[in-house]
Amino acid sequence: MGRLRLFAVIPLLMLFSFVMALSVTVAPAGAAAPSGRTITATPAEDEGADLVLLNRPVVRFRGSLLGATPQQRARRGENNLAELLQRGGDDTVSTRPTELGNIVLVGGQMAFVLTEGDADRLAGQTLATLTDATVARLRQVIAESRESRDSEALLKGLSLAVLESGVALALLAGLTRLHRWVGARLLAAVSRQAERLTLAGTELIRGDRILAIVRRLVNALYGFLLTVLVYAWLGQVLARFPYTRAWGEQLNGYFLGIAAGFADGILSTLPNLLVAALMFLLARGVVGLLRPLFDHVSSSGNRIGWLDRDTVEPTRKIANLLIWVFALVMAYPYLPGAQTEAFKGMSVLIGLMVSLGASSIVGQGASGLILMYSRTLRSGEYVRIGEHEGTIVALNLFTTRLRTGRGAEITLPNSLIVGSATHNYSRTAGGASFALDTTVSIGYDTPWRQVEALLIEAALRTPGVLQQPAPRVFQTALSDFYPEYCLVVQASPAGPSPRAEVLSRLHAHIQDVFNEYGVQIMSPHYIDDPASAKLVPKTRWAPPPAAGSGP
Structure with missing residues (x-):
């Protein structure tokens, strides 16, 4: 239903633009153009009044002239331009300096006067630069007014608008099919991966929630691309007709400005991103160089110094963690936004959270490292820790899991094990006894x-x-x-x-x-002694x- 409405809006917008341009074309000679349609004076108490022709601003009057306020000057200029353009004939734009200011002429007839008070002094504008800019805009507006009275030019613009609308509709149909195709395959792949997110047979994250999130993300991306497509089409169609060309140029300029801003931001941060990526690639290379050493010790059981089969896995994890943390610290200054106040505030917040909550975690991790590197316990050994007795099935950094002979599994914090007496029944004899x-x-x-x-x-x-x-x-x-x-x-x-x-x-x-x-x-x-032997x-x-x- 949403796409059908969109298909209906596109022809209506085209028809609106064409009718507005045609209405300017068929205006009777000698009739004044309605001020609300082609020429308007926009009052502003503090900044003056704008003179607008065919929805395109020509000049802003900021000062008074011979007792006339900026609003009155704008209305007089509006009336003069309406009469000059409706009369036809010579529409050459020229200027004539006087003691009051520069007179702007159209076909040798005065349209309005520019004074020193109309220049924007805050922007460093002078009367000469204001006059040049006003003449350029007025010539463009007159050319568009001439074009609006040319039926052949209007039909050409309408043909191009129809062609561009057809291309937009084709792109819209292709985008819709791509959305359905990618959405179906992506949802299927996510559904398969969600089934694997289990721990001890328990589902970690509900698959339907993951699918709902992915579906919303895909729909949001489709909506964004659809909006960009309609926005670009609307700007192009409006720019085909003189009356709406200013609107189209504003839409295209805004869109291109955003795109240029994104492109400039990407290009400016690309060197820093390359440096950060190089840091992570070096970290990955170092991890890859150490992997064969750890794999050899883990598979063969040969001891290299203090590194043996019992300590190779924790050593691998600690080495990888230190390497990646070092790479992250080195790449941090080159990440986009690393120097912003928001990024710094987030870093402080994360550091505070880690410092407050890491005391117990660090203690548990240190206890786990003590157990691993002192070789107090090994997986598969039968031990008694306090009142708990069983076979060690897993020795992790933070906890140790025991499985009792009665089928129960007990998880003990490593700090508790370090602070308790441990009876190891598997060390006195070789092998698994x-x-x-x-x-x-x-x-x-x-x-x-x-x-x-x-x-x-x-x-x-x-x-x-x-x-x-x-x-x-x-x-x-x-x-x-x-x-x-x-x-x-x-x-x-x-x-x-x-x-x-x-x-x-x-x-x-x-x-x-x-x-x-x-x-x-x-x-x-x-x-x-009992009465009889038991x-x-x-x-x-x-x-x-x-x-x-x-x-």
Whole structure:
């Protein structure tokens, strides 16, 4: 509907311009031109009055002459020019200096007088320069008035306007098709990319909102290009007819002025943009030179000085960040608008926001770097941090993620890890194995050699427990009623969950072995001997509903 209205407006504007020009052509000889149509005097209390012919200003009267105000002088000049142009004949423009000023003549007849008071002294204008400019404008207006009475010239202008309108309509149709084609493909591409913006299966940004924003941007660009096209067409069509030529020239001049301003701004900032681009290209080149070194250490595992597989990734990120920040600092003075007050104010605001909010971020980042470069933790190791125990699945700059044997994932701030005691169960043995321990308390009436043998036999029965290094038993305490025995083994599960399963199976085998040999477990505390030993005979190891199950 909007384009149909536009198609209807274009012929109406052409018809309006042609009718106005034709009305000037068919004015009867000897009739005064209506002042509201071809010649107007625009009063201005402080700046004078303008004399306008065919919508084109000829001169501005600023001073009085023989008691006549600028407004009265403009009206008299209007009447004189109307009579001279309607009378026809010689329309040569000339001037004659007098004591009052310079008389402007048309065909040897006085049109108006220019005085010293009419010159714009603030602009450095003199009476001579004012006279020359007025004569040039008056000759142009008279030529256009002559053209407005030439039917052949009007038909030629109308033909050119029709041709230009046809070209504008063709460009409009092409622009509309291009808008539909680009919009459909761009929306399809954005929709495909939006589906990939997920984190752990969660959509980061709603796809329909992204599509709505892109659709509005495409429509806004289409509207802007459409406005430019209609603006350019209107200026060209109006410039084809004498009566509306001044309007068309004003439209074209404004449009060209804006375009020239943009072009001048682009050309003036182009050298600085090239310098800034060179800074970023150098930064990209340095990053590219360092990439093979980091990739070699990451893939081969070979150590180069202090750089190894554990520190290569954080080192890569820190090096890239420093390089790009350095490039940004070096290119900052060459960016367009960098010296403006608005740009400086924005820089101060960003610096203030960073300084206020960066204290905790810097602390977390420093803690992450300490963990990475001190090699306290590595991905895949089984650790205990405070009350949390699990396998490290990710060691980042700000946080560390643990996955427990029960399937839960815990995210810990790096500052908390640095300030806590860390138990690493994977460093005592090579490879992916880790230490596993459990404690039991047995009465003094059971020989300690038997207890150690039972614990070792239970460990060797447990799947996942390594035979080398061999399980070991330590007597960690001699309490009032019992000694405490700590069984330490090495296990090698395939992931974080099997560790809990290994520990569960180890506890199950300890119970089975102690029941087989008739040794009662008194954990965690031995208080008194019961009336009968707390043992489970083998015939009752799998009562319903656990029949047939085993460790």
